[in-house]
Amino acid sequence: MRLTAENLSARRGEDLIFRDVSFALEAGESLVLTGRNGSGKSTLLRVIAGLLRPESGKVTWHAPDAEEEMKAAEASHYLGHRNAMKTELSVTENLSFWRDFFSRRNDNRSLSVGEAADAVGLGGIAHLPFGYLSAGQQRRMAFAKLLVSWRPVWILDEPTAALDVSAESVFTTLIKSHLKDGGIVLAATHQPLGLEKARELKMTGFAGVMEEVW
Amino acid sequence: MRLTAENLSARRGEDLIFRDVSFALEAGESLVLTGRNGSGKSTLLRVIAGLLRPESGKVTWHAPDAEEEMKAAEASHYLGHRNAMKTELSVTENLSFWRDFFSRRNDNRSLSVGEAADAVGLGGIAHLPFGYLSAGQQRRMAFAKLLVSWRPVWILDEPTAALDVSAESVFTTLIKSHLKDGGIVLAATHQPLGLEKARELKMTGFAGVMEEVW
């Protein structure tokens, strides 16, 4: 199980945000992206999630059982700045939708909706419409989405924004246990996540203008 | 100059979130709200900003020059979880709209749009559409909105979410200088803001159900 990025570079508008980023992550490893605002953390994560086409380079995913390479996106969960939940539906409805939508054959490592809500400490209010939750509660529920269907790779963009201290430690525990289960975690943060053996990649932002083309 | 809250209580749906909250803030004082996710920080701030009607109690504002009491909302800037910027318009367009919209007669303490963008460290990219900024850059620009028109009271809901360390210190400096100018700051945060003499109010959340009515 191995996620590799080779010579990635990406651009926003006409600016090259980063170039020649390469890394390889094995099961149980994690990578933390740091850097100033606008330094390209979210951009890199979106490239890895396949949501943004890299200017050059590629991201690959080798699963031990599959022969050929898959797109990394299909083995990943992505938790972006936005929560991907409908305010009109209740928390349970939201979570079970994502559970069904993500579900794969012979997947026995996923939690049920109720267990996932409990795991992020909000078991009691899962019947409320998502829109009625406070900012931090919404973020927790968005995190619960990662638990209802197992994916080896977690791509987390500032997962702990808007969270209180207890929730932060809950998240850290969940991330650690995901790593122990053989998962891979990529996270962008401004606050230390408390992962011991995480590798760190410091983004610097603005790696040049694409003027060569012209 | 004095902001007082007397016996505030507020409700969300049928739940009383807090009851009998009172405080008074003089020029140069600040109040920091802390508490778990969902404990009612945002709710209290919205009540003070006049966006949510309190179940009981009232918020008043005494200006030294005006004789009668004003609504506190009119003397306040509110920075909520959402940034109140249009993604289609450029940063400059957004800021100058708010500058014009907020403008008062004989107000000479406001910064110009360019100065405000510089103050939050983003002078160079003010011509981009707001939607093109990174999460942290957007938050900074939302903060710049407070600088383009002077209001004595700042009501800040997690101002530093998604910010990097340098931006946090910039914000702290800006808040401190606002306090030194005789402003009042109310802020809800999970991370210490680094204000020295701030008073703290710890929210606990859920103070009962309004079922007595029925």
Added chain:
Amino acid sequence: MSDSLAITKFSDLANPTRFLALVGKVVPWLAAITAILFAVGLYLAFTTEGDYQQGDTVRIMYVHVPSAWLAMMCYTVMAVSAIGTLVWRHPLADVSHKAAAPLGAAFTLLALVTGSLWGKPMWGTWWTWGDARLTSVFILFLMYLGLIALNRAIADPSRAARVSSVLILVGFVNIPIIKFSVEWWNTLHQKASVLRLDGPTIDPEFLRPLLVMAIAFTLLFFTLHFLAMRNEILRRRVTAQRRMAARMASRGDAA
């Protein structure tokens, strides 16, 4: 600080519990009187003579006119409740206009249907879009349906109540239009002959059953309205208690 201001404020006025007690006492009487009046009204309606001009169809009047009046009165009741919601924020007012909307829709439907049934023999057509009275009543019907849909679309009941109050008040312009449409536009429909400033001009032979039926309809409306309000109060009580139970359960877990 044992009880918040909010709670004492509400118990000064007629609070829901007291209202429920009142409903329990009043409704049986109301229902009984309504039943008697309906019996008398129906008897009168079918024993008085027919009109030489309209034949027996005049008997339709005894259901048509009361339901048309009720359709308008119900909206007026809702408008008054809407003011109660917006100005005094009285929870009973919320309940009142929410409960009245389906009743109003039903009476408006009755007025439309009986009117059509009367129109076919009298004017030779079930419906015409050219008549201001008919179309404004149809609009009233649509507004009732819209209000019902609005109430169902907003989950938080007190917010739903406030928002629909605004709409009720804005829509109230339709009521005078219905009432005076026959004076302002020259149309097929009858001019007012009972509810007018200079006294009724209708033959007392018809007036008697009409009045009895009108009172019966009105009392029926109030009976149903009280009961629907009671149901709504109970519904809110149930949701409030369910929430409370859920809160206490999750609190127990946390502790």
Added chain:
Amino acid sequence: MKYAFYVYTSYGVATFVILCLIAWVWLDGRGRRKDLAELEASGFRRRSAQPTVESPAKGEGT
């Protein structure tokens, strides 16, 4: 009776609609009372009905 059809249909429709209203009010009321009874049976009481129970919310204001 002339036009009997129209007269009887209108009375019929009126009766039907009114019966529907009555049924709605009645059934709704029965359902709600059943809900309340269930809640009562599961051990939940209104606070105002039992003023002596110490309320969990008291003293929580900040």
Added chain:
Amino acid sequence: MTALLLRDIKLSVRAGGGALIGVLFFIAVVAVIPFGVGPDLNLLSRIGPAIVWIGALLSALLGLDRMFQNDREDGSLDLMLMQEHPLVLTVLIKCLAHWLGNGLPLVIASPLLGLFMNMNEVAIGATMLTLLVGTPALTFIGAVGAAVAVALPRGGLLVAIVVLPLAIPVLIFGVSAAYAAVEEPAPFLPPFLILVAITMFFAVLGPLGAALALRNAGD
């Protein structure tokens, strides 16, 4: 306040494309009616004003529901609610901007459609005049619906339902004034003045109602 007006117009031109969608829809409506009526040019020109008015009414509905919703979603509405300028004034300005961005193009496009419908000059002029006077009323009425929609998770159609009954009088008098200008015996002024009165009435009631609804939709 001018700032708000300018921003809203800018947004409607830049983002919503309100003007063009409205005009295109308007054209679509007017384009299909001849199929129903057949090639009878006389009849077409007779019902012309009515069709143009109906088209205008329907295209006014498009996009109306998002008048406040966008501002609410990004938080701007909160800031507007906090200002000391009376909320009614803010709403009025937003209505004005909406009309300039969506209503006015319809008025301007109407002569073209009049030609499609084979209407004569007087009829075209009268229709355009009544539209000019009447469409603001539609916007004001719609503002109430849009304000109500703010409280709804997804307002759209509900708003239209709520709005349409109130818009009917506008339609009736607009059309009858346009007809009166063409057909001889009927005088033009009475229905036209009523139309003006309706617009004035809703210019007051609409913003008031919308402001009330916005205040009460708050959460």
Added chain:
Amino acid sequence: MTALLLRDIKLSVRAGGGALIGVLFFIAVVAVIPFGVGPDLNLLSRIGPAIVWIGALLSALLGLDRMFQNDREDGSLDLMLMQEHPLVLTVLIKCLAHWLGNGLPLVIASPLLGLFMNMNEVAIGATMLTLLVGTPALTFIGAVGAAVAVALPRGGLLVAIVVLPLAIPVLIFGVSAAYAAVEEPAPFLPPFLILVAITMFFAVLGPLGAALALRNAGD
């Protein structure tokens, strides 16, 4: 995929009574027409099919443009783009859900409206049939517009230009097929078959185009 279908239907029903509201809106639109054209029952029944079709187009347009926008704004779209099911399929399902939640109720309600418009049985049946066949095409076309709207922050105008010109042929053939069924000389089948062909064509092209636009929207 069923989950997506169910969720989208649930959203459209939940968010303000879906079917009920769509139908109410449709009724309101059709009820407005006689106020404009006047109470001439003959004329009404003649323009009936056109009006019913216009009502359907309008209710299809309302809310169609936000088909993907909502998913994008809350981030759901990102997650859908990442899945291994082909994106075209996802789009198709979303179209289906949209049609079931918004189009089908209109088709079902159309006979009632036909009665309002004093249309005869044949005309009502023909209108209903053409609506059943034609409204999916409106949804598919709309999906392209909605996807383009997601891609461009300032895409408003483009959407209008994409959607309405494509929708107008659907409208025209739908209406003319409905008329052909009633009026003698004109044969019903040719326009109807063209309508079927248009729908099939857009059932393929729509999701493909939408998927392509969404893939390239990435940011």
